[in-house]
Amino acid sequence: MEGLGAWLGRIGLRLMTALVLAFIYVPLLLVIVYAFNDNLVATWPPRGFTLEWWSRAINNPGFRGALASSLIAGLAATATALVLGSLAALAVHRFRFFGRDAISFLVILPIALPGVVTGIAINSAVSTIGIPFGMLTVIIGHATFCVVLVYNNLIARLRRTAPSVEEASQDLGADTWQTFRYVTLPLVRTALLAGGLLAFALSFDEIIVTTFTRGGVQTLPIWIFNNYRLANQAPIVNVVAVIAILLSVLPVYLASRLTSDTAAAAGGRT
Amino acid sequence: MRRLRITAYLAAGAVALGACTTASSAPTFSPPASVGVGEGALTVLGWPGYAEDGSTDETVDWVTPFEDETGCEVTVTTFGTSDEAYRLFTGGDADQFDVISASGDASVRLVAGGYVEPVNVDLVSNYADIFASLKDQPWNTVDGVHWGIPHGRGANLLMWRTDVVTTDPDSWGAVFDPDSPYAGKVTAYDAPIYIADAAVYLMATQSDLGITNPYALDQAQFDAAVALLKEQRTVIGEYWSDYTKEIEAFTNGDSVIGTTWQIIANLMGDVPVKAIKPVEGATGWSDTWMINSKTTHRNCAYLWLNHIVSPTVNAQVAEWFGEAPANSKACEETVDPNHCTIFEAAETSFWDDVYYWTTPTKECLDGRGDICIGFDEWINAWTEIKG
């Protein structure tokens, strides 16, 4: 029934998929290669094999400090974004009010406007007000553009959950908080997780807004940026990148499993 | 408020100038008369490599000894360009950084904006041993008032791949030639201050323009420099502002000739390169350690200033970063006994035709009056040149 065209289409699809995956991963494989390269400068072909950079990276207190800063900033920004994004999503989903459509526009603005614009805007505002630059301003900057990730995930999930479930809960005598805690939250938990994970990833890798709001704080991207400029340090950065990827495999895998499971349960494709 | 203070300083300085013969007299504002016990903390804003505390390389650390000795807990922040330094130092918190290592194209602006305070050089015992040609220069001394302690210096050199560029050039003409055989592989420093390098070349090749100071350019001189750079743009492969980028470019063959720092030439490993100061002279840089006018850790600041230009530490910094030290006694302390010779640290005529970075102002630096082009126009022109 399908014929040659469809068969070619299938082969072509798989080929394209494989090529795109290769396109995505060849540069990353190169990073891994250079993390072991026995040369200060990244040349092609690589010179030799060494574990020197690994020991230097792990022992580097600057790297450890920067990693800690990034984790703190990421967790705080994600937590803030979770709270703000959830409140906004619940409000937009539950109620009809004037300006409802504008909310989704407003929420997406921080991430849609270029980072350099957001960065200098927050920078001028903070300088004008006079609060000190530091971890607080970094978190404020990150949380602001992370809200949309939680908001979008949550609202998409809320739209797909049947309202009848909540109504049934209320019929059984539960008040608002109980309904939320025992009925709504389990259904949307994975959407929050997905949103939170994306928000954390974005905050962890963010450099442009951070440059303008950091004061003296060194997050990991800032540390990487500074160390690329030092000829003795450049290979260590490749090691750090590999470590970051390795560390993220497990959480990303778990998160994607959780989201896909519940996505199928909440409404799926039929 | 800050403007008022700086005018007061300059006025006081002008009065003091008449009464002073040596530059090391104290200006007549209220700097400390002595350095007391450290306040316990110090924040340093410095070029990467200037204030190493072991976090880059465990064996490279002159901050921890300072902390142990003075009790001043040091926090170091680094930056990539003078402009970033200026922005960090002046934006945000007024007293966030106690000291800064400012190149000449940032130091004068900091002084003008009232962001730094004059330094009582009598309180810095190692100041006496600093090379005389670094003292009392326009980027660290204004109207006889000292605004900081010299750190070290270097010249911007011409470097090329000896295996690609077959005849050794001796002139900046090699990078300004629009018919260059290396078109697409020429590199230049990516900052508006590079316009001065064009001016240095014009000083020799178009002497009828009458340029005497490459940072003091009137409209006609400025236009000529900009025209030269627009012509150069056609052969430029890439501009560089961080030196790993240039090392990579020369190693991988993307650049074969262009402006460089000595440190870059040293780090090229077994890639065959040569670096010289061309016959026309060159621009250069001389950094100054300055103290924040709003600092709350003045004692620690003075202790740091004395520490960083002490012979041992100055030698360590000079070797790590790759520059000529400021303290003449540092030359005996370098690990490589030839360091000072390679970097021309001692008073040789090498520095006679090196024009240190300094901020161009409307008021001409060579004293011709209000006819020169200010740095904001340099920035504007630089955007135009790069296209």
Add this chain to the structure above:
Amino acid sequence: MTAPIASDPVSRPSVGRRLAAFFHRRPRAALAVLLAPPLGWLLIAYIGSLALLLVNAFFRIDPFTTDIVPEPGLQNFERMLDQEVYRVIAVRTVLTAVAVTVSTAILAFPIAYYMARKATPRIRGLMVVAILLPLWASYLVKVYAWRVILAEDGILNWALAPLGLRGPGFGDVAVWLVFTYLWLPYMILPIYAGLERIPDSLLEASSDLGARGSTTIRRVILPLAFPAVVAGSIFTFSLTLGDYIAPQLVSSTQFIGSVIYSQVGSSGNIPFAAAYATVPILIMVVYLLLARRLGAFEAL
């Protein structure tokens, strides 16, 4: 689950329950409580900062001290419009953003389609992880990796040499290539989500009505996936519009972000940077309004 509460009519209900009842009776109050924190944050922290920045666009700086002189005027906008270089840079940035959007869409669609409709659930899960993982490799590291790839003696030229070809080297093409690489996951994920949402029944109906595979793709799947493509394009477009790091590392050309950054960094000329920032702001606001029209917001 707990048993229903308030079974004893005499005892007072708990505080939580009374609060819930209060909000239930007063939806406006509930809405206010829900909306105040996020709205307050966004309006004050973000819109407020933007407004402050845009007000600065009408000021100028004292060239010597770089203090902002709060005398309103149009000098920044005049300079922006008069000097040709700023127009050239803006056009170049927008064209690159369009090119990047197109190339990422073309690359993303097949792989998203495969993931959404052809892959087994297990493969799909792994592929989602595979797409997300590069987002954790630092942006800077990826750009530097491309610098090495595109270098004169780099891997691309080395690989193409036997074919007698050369890589693009550094320049505008390199920037387009690197941006395509960097933003690809941001395009793949929304398209994948959008394609996943298409019910199987629609496709079955389409083939029941006699459409062959390619027709179904063209007339059913593409239109349904289009909002998702627009959603992804919001990211690719805006990220390209404002980036200054990648252009600096793989080319010597200037983009809008480069100009804004150097104006703030070099001269502290925030007024001019603010004025030039109105260009990408206006472009993105218009783009967002269009995208919303096309239904992209539901597909994010």
